[in-house]
Amino acid sequence: MFFLKFISKFIKVLHAGESPPLIAAGFTMGFVVGLTPLLTLQNVLILLIAFLTKVNLASVFFAMFAFGFVAYLIDPLYHSLGYYTLAEIQNIKPLWTAVYNWPVAPYTRFNNTVVMGSFLVALVLAVPVYFGVRKGIVAYRATFGKRIENSKIVKAIKGSSLYKWYVRIRDLEWN
Amino acid sequence: MRRNGLIGIAILVLLVGAAWYFLTDALFERQIEDVGGSVVGAKVEIDNFELSLTGLSVSLDRLQVTDPNDTWTNLFETGRVAFEMEAGPLIRKKVVVNEVAIEDVRLGTKRETDGKIDIPEEEPGWVDEVANDLKAQVADAPVLNLGILKQKVNIDSLMATFDIQAVGKIDSARANAETTFQRLQQTLAEFKPQDDLKKIETEVQQLQQQEISNLPDLLRTVDRTKKLIGNLNAIKKDVEAKKSKVSFDLKQVSASFTHIDDWVRDDFNSVKSKANIGEFSAQNVGKMLFGDVVVRPTVQVLQYVELARKYMPVAQQFLANGKQEKPPRLKGQDIRFPIFNNKPEFLLEKLTLSAATNQADTSQAFSVRGDIAGVTNQPRVYGQPLIFGLSASPAGRNSYEVSGSFDHTQETPVERIRIKASGVRLGKIELPQRNFLPNSLFAETSKISADFGLADRSLEFKVNLTANPVEFRFAEDAKPENAISRITHEVFSSIQTLSLTAGISGPPDGLRLQISSNIDNVLAQRIKSVLGKSVKQARAEIRRRIDEKVEPRKRQALQFVADNRARITGEIDKVSKLVDEQLAVVEAKKKELEGEIEKKKDEGVKDAKDKLKGLFKKKN
Structure with missing residues (x-):
């Protein structure tokens, strides 16, 4: 139910209301947090920023949960990339050693292969994700949104007993 | 800035604070109990654990550690313990405690509940x-029983079921020796310096018969002689190499037969232990x-x-950064890097202890007192070994002094307890x-x-x-x-x-x-x-029976080795002797030629002198 709530809210903001850059920024933040292990200092900071700025929170949490599953699936890739970055590239070992000795650095868990690997992947993909989502929302609102809304499939889904049941539950929770 | 967000964070901080206040102590207590239990292998219980972040202090009212060998008894039980943590290392996620004094530790106290926990069996x-x-x-060590004095040992049935290993080992050694001899034989058969030696012998005879009338003849003969010596030395070198290889292989063969007596002794001991008539x-x-x-x-x-x-x-284990192929999902692997300061993740610099056994009869009780320094999970980082000095004394008596060190600061762990x-x-x-x-x-x-x-x-x-x-x-x-x-x-x-x-x-x-x-x-x-006569006789009989089976095989095997050894050594010696003989003849010829050269030189000098004298006489 918790996750459906975010999907529902996310679909709503896709249709209208929030500006695309704020939705895209929220989505990107959620994407970074979702792809990486949650309990790190950098994720706490990102979530803090998300709460304090006007980025769309529904998109933050939607992306966080959605990419949390993706993270689970591609975990071995993170481990290999993280291990390579931390242990096999000799030239940057002095940098890691220095960071390892900084105060607070241990709370970032940067020396963990999965944290490092996932953070690198998230960092590299963050910019294209931001611009991609922003462009996607504009395109969606201009073209696909209404078409999808009026499509037979969506109408069929909306007419289904499951959807009605969902709306009933949703309204119960939200009102 | 989102106002609602700020409020949300404030609420979150309050919730976290409240959760910390109400739950952290219980969570830490549970965590320490679980970890302690898995270390000890039995229940570890803490009463009223309190962690204060404002004062950076920890306190607990009682710590009970169950004796894993007797889960209704505690290994030890403490009273109230309180200590403070250093603030600086905490921002580096390190826990450093300078000093803890634990007074009134009681050893061996009875537990109210069973302290058993299920621990998965380790390899x-x-x-x-x-x-x-x-x-x-x-x-x-043999067990003392009356049978040792009067048992009747049925040698026939004992020996019938016992497989004398020495016989098989001798046969196996003989088979190995046979293979070695065959290989050596083949090596010698392929090695045929006789043809070359025959040619050299003919040339030597020609040399002996050759008339040397002038200096060029002499020089030619010298060259031929040198060539012959070179050829002979090459053959000799080859023969020596073969001889050394043969000698090595023969030594190996002989060495394998030197263990026969040990094999027999092993058999004897096995039969003895089977019959339960060991030495005392x-x-x-x-x-x-x-x-x-x-x-x-x-x-x-x-x-x-x-x-x-x-x-x-x-250090070796601590810095082991070998890649774990499949760490648990989303857990990854922590890579360690050198640490510049000497603050490990956990350090208890000094623990002062005062304990006493918990016995009703105080005359039987004893007390333990002393210090333990350098308790850390990263000894290499700390750079100093764990050292301890304790004195344990029974009431009113002299004390035991227990001291030692656990040095895990280098790649090889070294522990010492005195x-x-x-x-x-x-x-x-x-x-x-x-x-x-x-x-x-x-x-x-x-x-x-x-x-x-x-x-x-x-x-x-x-x-x-x-x-x-x-x-x-x-x-x-x-x-x-x-x-x-x-x-x-x-x-x-x-x-x-x-x-x-x-x-x-x-x-x-x-x-x-x-x-x-x-x-x-x-x-x-x-x-x-007072050892039973029958046991003594049984021993002698077992020895005789083993010898009876082993001795003939041993003799045959040793004879076989000796014969083959003599044959192979003889063959190689024969070739070696032939080469030496030819070499001696050629060396003698060389000496003769050298003498001839010296003579020719003297004659040449004298002739030149005479000619010079003649020249001077004519002038005068």
């Missing part, structure tokens, strides 16, 4: 191997009596050391239950020195004990009804002073357990003197 490690090996060495040596008496008493605490100490090595890993005590009362010592032997020992004044050293897995443990007066006690139902029990009662009741020396040394796969005491020789002599 046996090297300490288990050591324990099994030592226990086996103790168990190997003084060394065995020591193991039989005090084996368990020495081995049990040694194994216990080794288990503690293994535990310490697990939680205080050496115990010294003088004038202490040992009291009752339980001895293992064995037929005809005492089951306890009472010792009044004792002097003990023990030195336990472990470098990696190589153990060096020595203990010396002198106790006086001592009293050995037998089980109540053990009456001196037969020869053995009469002897043991007599011997043990005459002992007033016990001098015991024990040692365990070596790596896990070659541990030597040695125990000797002043009782050993006396008891061994007395037991030997």
